[in-house]
């Protein structure tokens with residue numbers, strides 16, 4: 001029994017590390033994509049009073065007083081900005097209406113005069129309160145549990161009556177980005193496979209000494225900082241860069257017709273393929289290394305031409321490596337962020353750049369989380385599919 | 398699998414396979430095969446026998462075309478094959494660990510060489526069925542190699558090497574991975590298939606018993622050279638080298654000094670005893686030779702005057718072998734003199750420590766060129 005506890009104690013550090021650095025942030029992120037209590041905590045009275053309101057016509061009288069009380073308190077506590085930014089995502093007008101009203105109430109110490117109701121006070125501060133839209137915005141934005149971020153992440157909107165509809169074509173942002181990410185990832189995977197397969201084959205069947213050198217050539221870039229590699233691509237690919245200079249010098253391209261190789265999709269493809277190539281080569285190598293050269297000899301002795309032998313004997317045996325390499329590169333490519341951010345320009349941005357944008361710039365963490373969850377789900381689905389197709393024989397040996 | 402047509406162009410006397418002064422070095426310095434001359438007749442079962450590292454596999458690879466000779470010419474049916482890639486040599490090959498394609502079923506494995514030769518689908522099916530029949534594997538066509546026992550994999554490998562009807566078949570220690578009883582069964586089976594099809598076989602093994610059972614002729618290899626090439630009986634009865642005498646069967650060896658030489662015979666002295674022997678080595682008086690005698694030719698307590706070589710011996714050890722007794726004795730200055738005698742009632746009355754008389758015929762005692770003891 002003590003032995004088992006001791007063994008458990010050995011894995012404890014890793015367990016704690018994993019929980020703290022991985023599970024907790026991941027779960028928080030997941031939760032944030034559908035759960036946001038901020039508005040409900042700052043404006044509890046209003047939301048309670050709007051509970052039974054069906055969204056048409058004036059809200060019930062208690063809501064007006066509660067709104068005034070809650071907003072004044074929010075202005076004093078300094079929380080009104082956070083509420084405004086959240087509710088503002090539902091109805092942009094509210095971004096100014098809420099703070100404006102809150103500060104007017106707090107500073108002016110406004111109360112209903114004789115014969116007046118809170119209704120009159122609020123409308124006098126901002127006529128927007130007379131519109132049911134304003135109240136609907138608060139009610140919608142105040143939900144603790146919401147599908148808003150997910151709808152948003154796939155370019156759907158919920159109309160005032162609660163019905164879900166697609167955004168107009170020209171206002172869709174995320175679906176085209178998902179599509180582009182998928183295309184780029186596929187292209188990068190294919191590029192890596194085509195470039196990496198012969199290299200892996202060469203390494204796997206070279207003499208031990210040559211193999212060491214070749215492996216080092218693959219690993220050195222692998223160990224080099226990602227940032228360094230990506231920025232050197234900028235140097236190589238830019239308009240006045242090495243490659244363009246070379247093309248011009250050799251006369252292949254006119255000086256005024258230099259190729260745009262960076263800050264666009266081409267840059268993203270080239271740099272990402274380069275960064276991810278070692279993963280493909282190493283996956284392929286690990287499988288090819290275990291394919292005895294005897295098989296190709298046997299095929300030749302049985303009368304097969306080299307190409308026939310490759311297609312029928314070598315390729316099928318290398319498939320686990322192809323599968324593992326493609327899966328790894330594809331999954332890494334889907335989530336790639338730094339490289340497209342640096343060399344992608346605007347046309348080379350991928351979905352993860354959007355996640356970063358919402359995390360760092362717009363501070364819409366809920367939407368960022370929803371996008372992340374969708375990506376995670378997609379990748380997991382892909383993995384399950386791959387696992388089914390290969391009968392669990394993932395080629396990483 | 399039909400009997401093979403004789404090759405009319407090359408004529409009946411041309412050897413099927415012919416190595417002419419073939420040498421091979423992998424690193425450009427050490428020769429793994431030394432100026433090898435070897436002929437294999439059509440329909441012959443030739444075995445390359447030798448310890449590990451003696452160059453057997455290398456010779457097969459040279460013949461199959463996977464390695465290029467550093468010097469010399471290899472002919473198949475009279476024609477040099479240097480410039481033919483392996484796939485054009487039409488040689489059936491069974492590899493050391495079978496090299497069955499793991500991702501293909503047995504049928505697909507057998508179809509592979511036919512497909513590569515663009516044999517029509519129907520003929521393909523027929524030939525595969527016949528090959529499966531030949532090695533008695535019918536019913537396993539749908540299995541993959543991993544689902545077969547070692548013996549079955551072996552049969553598939555043989556069937557695959559034969560299915561395209563090659564005239565020349567090479568096998569590299571094909572039975573090495575099998576257990577003993579299966580190995581013996583397969584030895585007879587491979588031999589009988591080879592006879593039935595009339596193919597020429599070059600077979601590699603390090604097991605002398607296997608070589609004796611299967612071969613028409615055996616080439617004993619050491620360090621990339623042929624020590625002796627002869628039929629199983631010839632190798633056993635008339636070894637020309639100590640290495641061969643030791644490698645094939647059990648052997649008594651005695652180092653001795655030559656005291657007189659006749660035309661085919663010589664007289665030597667060892668441990669104070671004078672012994673007459675067949676002169677195999679090219680020796681003169683004063684030279685050291687190694688005597689070689691088979692244990693079953695050494696008689697214990699023979700009738701007086703039956704053998705011209707006789708001496709006293711002390712029994713060191715008696716081992717019961719079933720039909721025979723293996724008696725180890727000290728004689729002629731060696732304590733490793735072994736006699737194998739028929740197992741008679743009461744162990745022939747032999748007890749450890751007894752002094753006995755032993756004798757052997759001149760014809761059963763061969764004086765070979767002396768070799769360092771370790772090899």
Ligand SMILES: Nc1ncnc2c1ncn2[C@@H]1O[C@H](COP(=O)(O)OP(=O)(O)O)[C@@H](O)[C@H]1O
Nearest residue numbers: 423424429447448449450451452453454455456
């Ligand atoms: N591909 C190779 N490269 C270098 N040396 C080799 C190669 N194959 C075999 N050798 C060497 O050649 C010698 C003979 O090997 P091999 O023909 O495999 O012997 P065997 O089959 O009788 O065991 C050995 O010393 C071995 O180390």
Ligand SMILES: [Mg+2]
Nearest residue numbers: 453454455569
């Ligand atoms: Mg070998």
